[in-house]
Amino acid sequence: MHVLVVHNRYSSAQPSGENNVVDQETALLRAAGHRVELFERRSDDIAAMSLPGKAALPLLVPWNPAVRSELAARLRAERPDVVHVHNVFPRLSPSVLAACADTGVPVVATLHNYTQVCPPGTLQRDGRPCTECVGAALPLPAVRHGCYRDSRLATVPLAVSLAVNRRRWWTGVERFLCISAAQRDVLVRAGMPAERLAVKHNFVPDPEVRRSGAGEHLLYLGRLAEAKGVRLLMAAWDEITAGGGVGVPLVIAGAGPLEREVTAWAAGRDDVRCVGLYDPAQCRRAIARAVAVVAPSTWLEAFGLVVVEAMAAGVPAVAAGHGAFVELVEDGVAGLLHRPGESGSLASCLRRITARPARNQQMGQAARRRYERDFSPAVGLERLVEEYRTAIAGRSALARGGDTRANRGDGNST
Structure with a gap:
């Protein structure tokens, strides 16, 4: 053709x-x-x-x-x-x-x-x-x-x-x-x-690396913009920190109009790392080392590529429960859905996804199976x-x- x-x-x-x-x-x-x-x-x-x-x-x-x-x-x-x-x-x-x-x-x-x-x-x-x-x-x-x-x-x-x-x-x-x-x-x-x-x-292409252990961090990977839920994520993380944290840091990878605000918010904290833009290979490695990928968009995402990239690596997602995320992430099976726009709900889901490593691994395996069935090349x-x-x-x-x-x-x- x-x-x-x-x-x-x-x-x-x-x-x-x-x-x-x-x-x-x-x-x-x-x-x-x-x-x-x-x-x-x-x-x-x-x-x-x-x-x-x-x-x-x-x-x-x-x-x-x-x-x-x-x-x-x-x-x-x-x-x-x-x-x-x-x-x-x-x-x-x-x-x-x-x-x-x-x-x-x-x-x-x-x-x-x-x-x-x-x-x-x-x-x-x-x-x-x-x-x-x-x-x-x-x-x-x-x-x-x-x-x-x-x-x-x-x-x-x-x-x-x-x-x-x-x-x-x-x-x-x-x-x-x-x-x-x-x-x-x-x-x-x-x-x-x-x-x-x-x-x-x-x-999405099958990645060069997949998650092999429990994961090292929670990962936000995307544009640093209001519509992507970055401010919502910061508010949820502050709530988590006030309650003693979840035992793993939050890694924020990306650039955009809120970059200065995010960098200033993360400055001096040992539970947040702002790493700037990653190249494709760095993105794949960061995803494969994640406990979960976080996608808290406040707008109605038409798809959600980062969620499917996480699936390919055997990593669950925590995503907003609206738009395409509802059909991509089976709540409680391959990840968790939080109530859109609610920082408390997002914080609760982040606590849950990190609290039970064995359950998290099962979710990651379910995510990989979904990728193979619906999103492979x-x-x-x-x-x-x-x-x-x-x-x-x-x-x-x-x-x-x-x-x-x-x-x-x-x-x-x-």
Whole structure:
């Protein structure tokens, strides 16, 4: 099969689970004998752009005609069987869908977040769940609240893109791949076409190392941001410390907007270690030495890659009991779920996960079995290729029937 992957790579200054998924899927497909090419833009390149180029960039977020022309020419020259779209913000834009419609190439799109119904894609505002824009024709609440980067100006291009391109997305993509059933449920309720929304969980490679003992620390591995529950974790850990601790330190690995706050909070403590950004090998080793991985997100995670990485290493997770975590972590079997947003509940779960080493090891073994059944590369490859074939068959059927739905409303402007 010949696949063209379309992706705007996130900045390399921050770890990106989405970039990792794209790279891992590409490598997996190639190893299985499929031909995979890339059509990419990189956010890292924005810094080197001229001032006029930077000024024009927000205007091109809803629609980039140069990208449409470039991609259409490439599709005509290479004739891939299917285009797999991941992220188009900020330098590609939904104009990639028009290029595919121009050339009759079927499109599969992985939905890594909630940008189809929420301009910043988080379904969160001020640290709390928010669905004000879900189902709205015009996502004006996001602009009013400055939901992207706390800026009304920065939110406008995303809101405009969502409003003017919603129909193009919903008619121009053969198969949307949701990374969890929880995410799919939200999108179906928002009005997206249920028949085109399939659940295909992310996979993770089998790690080089697995946990062999009881573990040495509790591990938070991810972006240091409000939505990830970092402040909640600090409050829970303070409560644990006041009660005498749990006998193992908390390791916090990552970077982000709360980095200074977290570093200051951890300074002078012997029960917390802030280690900064880890490279992939360091992440695998840290996970394999963990009593448990902690994922206390306050927003509705669409997946939760770190939880599955822990499963692969035979390590249980303590995660917030909402969003995708509910389907990833079987409470009391492969980990524990705490009440979302409640530091006391999180503290209680951290005490429980460390109190009984034998039970913890059983949970880790159950987590590994779940990984092998649902999140291994073999399972990921099978499901991915199946969705490609479904999209190709669907496009072929439309071509035979003369259906032009993907071109409806198509034009040279937004």
